[in-house]
Amino acid sequence: MKSYIxxxxxxxxxxxxxxxxxxxFYRGHNDPGGGFIGGLMAASGFIFYAMxxxxxxxxxxxxxxxxxxxxxxxxIATLSTLPALFAGNPFFTGKWISINLVFSGTLKLxxxxxxxxxxxxxxxxxxxxxIFNIMDE
Amino acid sequence: MSGLLNYLIxxxxxxxxxxxxxxxxxxxxxxxxxxxxxxxxxxxxxxxxFIAKGNTLNYTIEWLPELYLNFxxxxxxxxxxxxxxxxxxxxxxLVFAGKYMQPYPLKHRFFFLILLFEFAMLALIxxxxxxxxxxxxxxxxxxxxxxxxxxxxxxxxxxxxxQALLITVSGGLAMMAGFIMLGQMAGTLEINQLLKSGxxxxxxxxxLPALLLILAGAFTKSAQxxxxxxxxxxxxxxxxxxxxxxxxxxxxxxxxxxxxxxPVMGGTPEWRYILTITGAITMILGAYFAYSQTDFKxxxxxxxxxxxxxxxxxxxxxxxISVKAAIIFLLVHALYKGALFMVAGLIDKSVGSRDLRKIxxxxxVMPITSLAAIVSLLSMAGLPPMIGFIGxxxxxxxxxxxxxxxxxxxxxxxxxxxIMVAISLALIFNLFLGPLKYPGExxxxxxxxxxxxxxxxxGISLIFxxxxxxxxxxxxxxxxxxxxxxxxxxxxxxxxxFNEVLLVSFITVVAGVVLFLLYRKINRWLTRFNNEVITFRxxxxxNQGLDLFLSLTKKKTAIVQSGYQRFYLMAIFVMTSVLAxxxxxxxxxxxxxxxVPGIFEILLLMVLVxxxxxxxxxxxxxxxxxxxxxxxxxxxxxxIIYGAIDLAITMMLAETLVLVIFMAVVYHLPKFTNFSxxxxxxxxxxxxxxxxxxxxxxxxxxxxxxxxxKISDFYTENALSLAYGKNVVNVILVxxxxxxxxxxxxxxxxxxxxxxxxxxxxTKKGSAT
Numbered sequence: 001m002k003s004y005i006x007x008x009x010x011x012x013x014x015x016x017x018x019x020x021x022x023x024x025f026y027r028g029h030n031d032p033g034g035g036f037i038g039g040l041m042a043a044s045g046f047i048f049y050a051m052x053x054x055x056x057x058x059x060x061x062x063x064x065x066x067x068x069x070x071x072x073x074x075x076i077a078t079l080s081t082l083p084a085l086f087a088g089n090p091f092f093t094g095k096w097i098s099i100n101l102v103f104s105g106t107l108k109l110x111x112x113x114x115x116x117x118x119x120x121x122x123x124x125x126x127x128x129x130x131i132f133n134i135m136d137e
Numbered sequence: 138m139s140g141l142l143n144y145l146i147x148x149x150x151x152x153x154x155x156x157x158x159x160x161x162x163x164x165x166x167x168x169x170x171x172x173x174x175x176x177x178x179x180x181x182x183x184x185x186x187f188i189a190k191g192n193t194l195n196y197t198i199e200w201l202p203e204l205y206l207n208f209x210x211x212x213x214x215x216x217x218x219x220x221x222x223x224x225x226x227x228x229x230x231l232v233f234a235g236k237y238m239q240p241y242p243l244k245h246r247f248f249f250l251i252l253l254f255e256f257a258m259l260a261l262i263x264x265x266x267x268x269x270x271x272x273x274x275x276x277x278x279x280x281x282x283x284x285x286x287x288x289x290x291x292x293x294x295x296x297x298x299x300q301a302l303l304i305t306v307s308g309g310l311a312m313m314a315g316f317i318m319l320g321q322m323a324g325t326l327e328i329n330q331l332l333k334s335g336x337x338x339x340x341x342x343x344x345l346p347a348l349l350l351i352l353a354g355a356f357t358k359s360a361q362x363x364x365x366x367x368x369x370x371x372x373x374x375x376x377x378x379x380x381x382x383x384x385x386x387x388x389x390x391x392x393x394x395x396x397x398x399x400p401v402m403g404g405t406p407e408w409r410y411i412l413t414i415t416g417a418i419t420m421i422l423g424a425y426f427a428y429s430q431t432d433f434k435x436x437x438x439x440x441x442x443x444x445x446x447x448x449x450x451x452x453x454x455x456x457x458i459s460v461k462a463a464i465i466f467l468l469v470h471a472l473y474k475g476a477l478f479m480v481a482g483l484i485d486k487s488v489g490s491r492d493l494r495k496i497x498x499x500x501x502v503m504p505i506t507s508l509a510a511i512v513s514l515l516s517m518a519g520l521p522p523m524i525g526f527i528g529x530x531x532x533x534x535x536x537x538x539x540x541x542x543x544x545x546x547x548x549x550x551x552x553x554x555x556i557m558v559a560i561s562l563a564l565i566f567n568l569f570l571g572p573l574k575y576p577g578e579x580x581x582x583x584x585x586x587x588x589x590x591x592x593x594x595x596g597i598s599l600i601f602x603x604x605x606x607x608x609x610x611x612x613x614x615x616x617x618x619x620x621x622x623x624x625x626x627x628x629x630x631x632x633x634x635f636n637e638v639l640l641v642s643f644i645t646v647v648a649g650v651v652l653f654l655l656y657r658k659i660n661r662w663l664t665r666f667n668n669e670v671i672t673f674r675x676x677x678x679x680n681q682g683l684d685l686f687l688s689l690t691k692k693k694t695a696i697v698q699s700g701y702q703r704f705y706l707m708a709i710f711v712m713t714s715v716l717a718x719x720x721x722x723x724x725x726x727x728x729x730x731x732x733v734p735g736i737f738e739i740l741l742l743m744v745l746v747x748x749x750x751x752x753x754x755x756x757x758x759x760x761x762x763x764x765x766x767x768x769x770x771x772x773x774x775x776x777i778i779y780g781a782i783d784l785a786i787t788m789m790l791a792e793t794l795v796l797v798i799f800m801a802v803v804y805h806l807p808k809f810t811n812f813s814x815x816x817x818x819x820x821x822x823x824x825x826x827x828x829x830x831x832x833x834x835x836x837x838x839x840x841x842x843x844x845x846x847k848i849s850d851f852y853t854e855n856a857l858s859l860a861y862g863k864n865v866v867n868v869i870l871v872x873x874x875x876x877x878x879x880x881x882x883x884x885x886x887x888x889x890x891x892x893x894x895x896x897x898x899x900t901k902k903g904s905a906t
Contacts (some may be wrong), residue, residue, distance in 0.1 A: 028864060028867045029862040029863070029867060029868070030862060030863035030864055031785070031863070032782035032783045032786060032864065032866055033783070033864070033867070034783070034864070034866075034867040034870060034871070035870075035871065036616070036785070036787060037786050037787055038792060039789065039792065040787065040790040041790065043794070044790065044793060044794060044797075047794065047797055051797070057841075067890075067893075070886045070889065070890075073882065073886075074883060074886060076881065077878075077879055077882065079881065081875070081879075083608045094277070112862075112868075112871040112872040112875065113871075115871050115872075115875055115878075115903055116867070116870075116880075117251070118872045119871065119878060119882055120884055121883065122882040123882065123885070125886070126303075126882075126885045126886055126888070127794060127888040127889075129660065129887075129889040129890070129893050130798070130889050130892050130893075131794070131797060131798055131801065133892055133897070134798055134801045134802060134892075134896065135892050136770055136799070136896070137803045137896055
């Protein structure tokens with residue numbers, strides 16, 4: 001059931017979903033979106049790819065194993081809680097820094113964003129693990 | 138006081154460092170560890186003068202004061218006295234073990250465990266908070282388990298270890314419940330405050346249950362009847378362990394707890410009767426069983442049980458004189474029993490057996506050690522000039538002073554002591570004196586490291602007996618005063634003048650000698666009696682009970698855990714909805730009014746309902762899944778209409794992915810055939826209605842509830858100012874409630890790994906067959 005049209009579509013759509021998912025992830029702070037939704041989107045791109053080709057090729061395209069995505073995600077989420085500890089605040093307190101950009105005002109970066117990145121990676125990895133394994137069955 | 142904490146930490150660190158030291162450090166390393174332990178003894182002893190003046194020390198690190206949970210160390214006369222036993226015995230045992238354990242390949246592990254035990258035991262004694270004590274109490278049980286099972290390739294050792302663990306830990310659990318009740322009664326678990334609230338606790342309606350629970354802990358730990366049988370089993374442990382844990386220290390933890398709580402819970406008739414009766418039974422049973430044993434260590438184990446019974450009895454009598462007797466007898470017993478256990482290990486080492494029928498006349502090969510053993514045995518028999526004599530005299534005196542059951546107790550006590558005298562004499566004359574007899578090669582005189590412990594302990598037994606005054610003033614009296622604050626004098630001496638106590642002592646010795654002379658005859662007869670008439674064995678009964686319990690739980694598991702997911706789901710759904718229905722019906726306030734929805738909502742609702750019915754009715758799996766997808770998307774659209782954009786996006790994406798998963802699974806399923814009967818479909822329909830109805834009722838109910846809106850208001854108001862985010866949902870997820878999110882993604886990750894493991898496992902099995 002390999003269809004060339006679907007394969008072409010999947011390989012073209014994949015980068016788009018990744019970029020979109022990152023966008024959704026980033027804008028999540030002020031508009032609908034966020035790490036969880038972003039992770040779902042990123043995963044669906046790869047799942048479509050896996051359906052069009054095979055899980056093996058999707059795996060290859062991903063380059064890292066989904067398990068490492070989970071590990072990285074959980075580590076980032078956990079590490080994002082530590083700066084507060086060093087600053088003497090309770091665990092999990094959000095810490096922010098402002099970076100003045102030349103063109104577009106200030107960019108605010110904070111540990112919640114880092115935490116959300118952790119969520120994004122973890123959700124992405126989890127879905128890929130579950131669905132790849134079921135598809136392999 | 139923080140110095141004591143530092144010493145405890147040092148001991149723990151030494152425990153973790155010891156395997157390395159033992160492996161690399163050579164022969165000197167056990168001596169080094171012994172020195173560390175002796176240093177602790179000396180350090181504790183340096184507090185003696187201060188404590189003897191009536192001072193106490195308390196050092197608290199607050200943890201959860203609201204739940205009375207603190208880490209507290211408390212030093213008074215009693216904890217100092219018991220505390221000294223731990224590093225004191227520990228030093229001798231470590232040196233002894235250095236030689237004794239030499240041939241064992243896992244000896245580094247042994248040293249870790251025994252130091253861990255020493256740490257836990259000392260911390261238990263010094264605990265000033267009952268929960269601190271409970272933690273270390275359990276740690277001693279665990280280290281005892283590992284030490285009893287040290288020869289883990291022997292099934293008897295494993296079995297004995299498990300038995301000891303199950304008994305002491307179940308007692309420990311009961312004790313914890315008792316501690317909690319005590320905390321609720323007194324409003325504190327700090328020992329120095331509990332000591333002041335004795336009257337409050339004794340008059341509380343929960344006094345008796347709390348007492349029974351706490352005593353369950355103390356009795357199991359201190360091997361009181363009917364829990365006594367784990368102690369002889371624990372003799373499977375290497376001899377240093379028996380000398381340290383199962384005679385001098387750990388089994389005394391129950392005694393310590395009883396003594397510690399005596400001012401808090403003691404003095405009532407319940408206290409007196411439970412303790413005296415249990416103690417008396419344990420005392421005489423231990424002596425009786427000790428008499429007919431042929432393994433030296435088993436003899437010592439049963440006499441230890443008897444001694445522990447005596448201690449419980451004395452603390453139960455709870456008069457000034459009996460408390461004095463208890464504390465002195467405790468010291469007496471620790472000294473002679475520690476020495477004798479080490480001698481037992483030493484004999485085992487150099488002769489290769491502990492069978493009393495095969496060995497005799499050891500004096501000829503190891504005169505000095507035998508002398509130490511004889512001195513210790515004389516102390517055990519309670520003969521002058523040993524300190525054991527003083528102990529026994531006081532015990533008799535305590536029983537004389539008791540009005541109602543004193544005579545019975547005195548008789549039980551005399552019989553016990555007669556047996557003790559006979560056992561001691563039998564051991565002296567058969568094992569050490571007499572013609573030389575041994576089963577294997579000619580025994581060699583033991584090494585210094587093996588001899589030093591018994592020698593020192595026997596020497597102390599002798600010196601204390603002759604010159605008891607300073608020990609009494611510095612150590613014994615403060616410990617006694619901590620139990621009975623009213624006591625102000627403690628005079629010890631070998632000579633009490635001619636009185637009834639001395640007369641009873643004399644009768645005891647004479648009867649003991651007679652019993653010893655008849656030893657062989659009676660023993661043969663007794664062994665037959667024990668084997669044929671008393672067929673009940675506690676250890677066996679316990680194992681049978683355990684097996685019964687295991688088979689019952691297996692049956693229960695087989696019923697509850699059917700292994701079919703549909704039954705689990707049914708159980709969960711039915712239980713939840715029945716309980717919720719009950720609650721809903723109980724608080725129902727009628728339907729609330731609601732606005733007529735707009736045209737979009739009605740259309741979506743119609744699609745939703747139609748898709749649902751289609752999913753139920755359709756015969757094709759694929760169609761059913763697609764219909765369920767339609768249901769999901771419709772709900773997502775409803776979310777959009779009501780403004781929950783985040784929710785809608787998530788719903789749509791999740792729905793899509795679930796569809797994909799379903800597709801992947803359906804691909805592998807067998808052809809759709811009609812498996813379920815009409816009856817089971819009716820049942821499923823009923824359950825579905827029950828659950829669906831409950832959810833509907835819940836939603837309706839939610840509209841009636843007057844929820845406190847402060848929380849959601851807080852989030853809406855502060856999302857931008859505190860967390861710099863306009864998307865409240867996301868701010869809650871990643872900032873306000875980030876801990877929850879972290880928990881959720883962790884759970885998801887574990888679930889994913891579980892799915893992976895499950896599927897991979899199945900493929901492997903499939904490929905194998």
